[in-house]
Amino acid sequence: MMLSHIKVVDLTRDLGAYAGTLLARMGAQVVTTGTTERDAAELAMDQYGKTTSDTPLLDLIDAADIVFRGPEDCPPELSPEALAKRNPKLIDVAILPFDAGRANDGRPATDLTLMARSGLMTIVGDPGRPPLTLPGRQAWALAGIQGAIAALTALNARAADGMGQQAQVSAYRSAVLANYREPLTWEWVGKVGTRTGNLLIRGKSGVRQVWRAKDGWVTWALVDNQPMMRATVARMAEDGMAGELAEVDWDAILVADMPQDVLQRWEGIVEAWLATKDRATLTVLSNKHGMGLSAISEVEDVLASDHLAARGLWEETIVAGKTVKVPGMLFREVGP
Structure with missing residues (x-):
């Protein structure tokens, strides 16, 4: 050693x-x-x-x-x-x-x-x-x-x-x-950060970061990443659950500049779809298609992980x- x-x-x-x-x-x-x-x-x-x-x-x-x-x-x-x-x-x-x-x-x-x-x-x-x-x-x-x-x-x-x-x-x-982040923000712009809960603040609005899946929680956000957004909406469309998101031209908008009420409406559509999938399925879809989604492990998941056990953790x-x-x-x- x-x-x-x-x-x-x-x-x-x-x-x-x-x-x-x-x-x-x-x-x-x-x-x-x-x-x-x-x-x-x-x-x-x-x-x-x-x-x-x-x-x-x-x-x-x-x-x-x-x-x-x-x-x-x-x-x-x-x-x-x-x-x-x-x-x-x-x-x-x-x-x-x-x-x-x-x-x-x-x-x-x-x-x-x-x-x-x-x-x-x-x-x-x-x-x-x-x-x-x-x-x-x-x-x-x-x-x-x-x-x-x-x-x-x-x-x-x-x-x-x-x-x-x-x-x-x-x-x-x-x-x-x-x-x-906060010390640098204070040093350069004189502002103190605040609690934002389950929101990632970008531009004028905030977007959710943690979502309920069928068997737990995942992290994903509606952000200005056009390939990621197209991949996610395409998976939703396969299940007939994309709604108005299927009509959005992600190259023509900035999510950070969208009104909060519009984002919340769109997030409601995403929320309904994510709740129909378990974390393992969502992870496979994300890795295969580039959705930018990650499963959130519970303590029991970490302790029971075959991946970690195989590495002798x-x-x-x-x-x-x-x-x-x-x-x-x-x-x-x-x-x-």
Whole structure:
């Protein structure tokens, strides 16, 4: 495995714990000192592949390549300066709620508050309703991903000069960077995004993105993609359900400039047709004819996927006394 020669000491508790898991999934030897009261599903995400050890902590660090630390207070002997003196080749990555030394340094933070401050919750949900957050602990997961990237980047640099590095990752900044569109919109035009629900706003109007199929949900949108629109309407016409859409010259109009009431009328025709097809049938039609449609998988679909199973994605492990299915190795080496 690609990182089997790398030793990691994970001092995190919750925030930052995912960084060590990602390296463990790439084969690194990850020893954790963290304790947590989280449920089995969260432990599977943040602690999978890690081990504990009776070896004194400082001895582990002396032999380590990477150490991950969270926002928890640490004794003087575990400070970045002290560890750098003990092990000059050590890569020391701190994963914190906010940038150290900046305005919010030291303020309490949870995944929920970090998501809210990042702006992601501003654009998630339906208009006129309270903001929503995404499932799981997304800000913490994003920070863990950035922490793993920081460690691997420093590891690559160490291969050139033999020296360790110190890096800091902000969970708040990680979440803001994931919200790629809104910060740029604010910076360039001074506007803050809003919740649009099941609408993709283009031009003067908005078009639906998620639709009910016969056995679940699919994603598709009535947009200015003429080949896609012709392919979809042709399939509807085969079933005698295209209605007035069969008369539309898609090369002569801009969907983004169409009145909202016209779009809603057209979408009603599409909605009726999609509801007659199951997701598998719609997927086959889309792939064959270029309809631009994708099926939305439920959790059960992902776990039961023959495609993913054939690639060895899932592994079973016991976490907190429960058998759970978790993703396996991120990468697999292929022999000659």
